[in-house]
Amino acid sequence: xxxxxxxxxxxxxxxxxxxxxxxxxxxxxxxxxxxxxxxxxxxxxxxxxxxxxxxxxxxxxxxxxxxxxxxxxxxxxxxxxxxxxxxxxxxxxxxxxxxxxx
Numbered sequence: 001x002x003x004x005x006x007x008x009x010x011x012x013x014x015x016x017x018x019x020x021x022x023x024x025x026x027x028x029x030x031x032x033x034x035x036x037x038x039x040x041x042x043x044x045x046x047x048x049x050x051x052x053x054x055x056x057x058x059x060x061x062x063x064x065x066x067x068x069x070x071x072x073x074x075x076x077x078x079x080x081x082x083x084x085x086x087x088x089x090x091x092x093x094x095x096x097x098x099x100x101x102x
Contacts, residue, residue: 004034004037005030007027010026010033014026075088
């Protein structure tokens with residue numbers, strides 16, 4: 001069995017995460033993280049030799065529509081409800097200033 005997590009380790013992780021924990025939170029998180037790690041240790045003991053890896057727990061296949069060319073709605077219909085437009089483009093408020101580097 002792996003060694004238990006202690007408050008010093010939780011304090012170090014909190015510092016790396018820039019979290020300021022109270023003594024009560026430190027005690028609580030030490031207990032919670034310890035329980036999580038114990039559970040992971042139990043799962044590590046399971047024999048998974050004949051278990052195939054899977055991406056989803058249900059037998060799901062590709063649910064996307066067929067990729068085929070269709071007629072588009074056109075610029076005029078796309079911009080019909082636009083609050084503002086600039087010729088054939090949507091006009092939106094400026095969100096970055098010139099000094100933003102973007």
